[in-house]
Amino acid sequence: MSIVMPIVCTQCRIGPYARLRAALYACQRCGAQRHVAEFELASCERLTVEEGRLCIQRDRAVPDLFTVEPTHGVQAPYLRATLKRALLHELGPLAQPEQAEIAMRLRETTLTDRGPWSLTRAELGTLVVALRWRRGRAQTAVDPHVERAHENITKAIASAYASAYENDLRAMQEGKGAGQ
Numbered sequence: 001m002s003i004v005m006p007i008v009c010t011q012c013r014i015g016p017y018a019r020l021r022a023a024l025y026a027c028q029r030c031g032a033q034r035h036v037a038e039f040e041l042a043s044c045e046r047l048t049v050e051e052g053r054l055c056i057q058r059d060r061a062v063p064d065l066f067t068v069e070p071t072h073g074v075q076a077p078y079l080r081a082t083l084k085r086a087l088l089h090e091l092g093p094l095a096q097p098e099q100a101e102i103a104m105r106l107r108e109t110t111l112t113d114r115g116p117w118s119l120t121r122a123e124l125g126t127l128v129v130a131l132r133w134r135r136g137r138a139q140t141a142v143d144p145h146v147e148r149a150h151e152n153i154t155k156a157i158a159s160a161y162a163s164a165y166e167n168d169l170r171a172m173q174e175g176k177g178a179g180q
């Protein structure tokens, strides 16, 4: 299975790269430019453009990355809007600077409309916190079909986060075992 991940700007660490001209790309957030030759690629990796963003495609799974596949067109906008609201809320769940940076990167670069998304444990954790916070607040009435799509992606993220956590726990236990 190959995975495709948007490349995050090396300057601001948040924005995606979009093609400027020929082999030159620019960050859509801070404008920093990068030539394709500057991206160091392993033999199993190549550059590709998805939804206007420069991405890296890998032919094999990457450890510590968890894939979540959106099944409905409303799910990516829902997650991005949830992160935006949580970020705007001064006393919200993303008050830590590291979490705010992760949330901005997810919103601006990682969570493409179509997916699938390859997410780290920290990214999944940030999404879980933001989604939980949003559910605890007054909900505006939405179409039941849309509501179900929102619930499904919330569950998919929670279960990916749980499996990320289990992996960590197992690695820790195996580490302990090896030390005995």
Ligand SMILES: [Zn+2]
Pocket: 009, 010, 011, 012, 013, 014, 015, 027, 028, 029, 030, 031, 032
């Ligand atoms: Zn940038």
